[in-house]
Amino acid sequence: MDIKAVQTSYARWAPVYDKTFGAVTNAGRQHAVEYINRRGGKVLEVGVGTGLSLEHYGPETQVTGIDFSEEMLQKARDKVKELSLSHVTELRQMDARALDFPDNHFDTVAAMHVLSVVPEPERVMTEIARVCKPGGKVVITNHFLRERGLLASLERTFAPLANTIGWHSDFEIETLLQEESxxxxxxxPLPPLGIMTFLVLGKSKVS
Structure with missing residues (x-):
């Protein structure tokens, strides 16, 4: 999937995202935020989208959100303003392949239902690992390709339509597990039906 396709797809989805894909991914989002709230600290949400998760973070967090889509970000900014979300410190337009943050900056980095829609997810994971503090956590919710069964066949069937539908139906979990740190x-697996997966990665501490 190329970056122009992502931009076009999410400009198209932004007006209806909350009631379509947003509704389908609520369970994963809830699990991720509950986990992050137990940790607190500085949080980066990669692919914050329309900001569906923002109101659920606790006051002990300081949340920075990034997204490539300005249309999505505007909806997130509207939510922050309407709900007076003081724990949201910043929302920025940014390419997740080149994060404009220093090394070892965030206690937790969240990526909810975004890694199968970005170009070069391996490069995104390298950047996520870079900005996460040693001993910090990377919290991911995502759909991953099944190895067998009818749904696995359907996922592979829809794979060539990635640029049109806006996500990779055949996304493999191994893509995210290549960072040595x-x-x-x-x-x-997450409800309903285990379609989505909840994943926590820990970053190794500096000796």
């Missing part, structure tokens, strides 16, 4: 600490 990140290790899997938790992995489990």
């Amino acid at each position: 990140l290790t899997v600490e938790e992995q489990r």
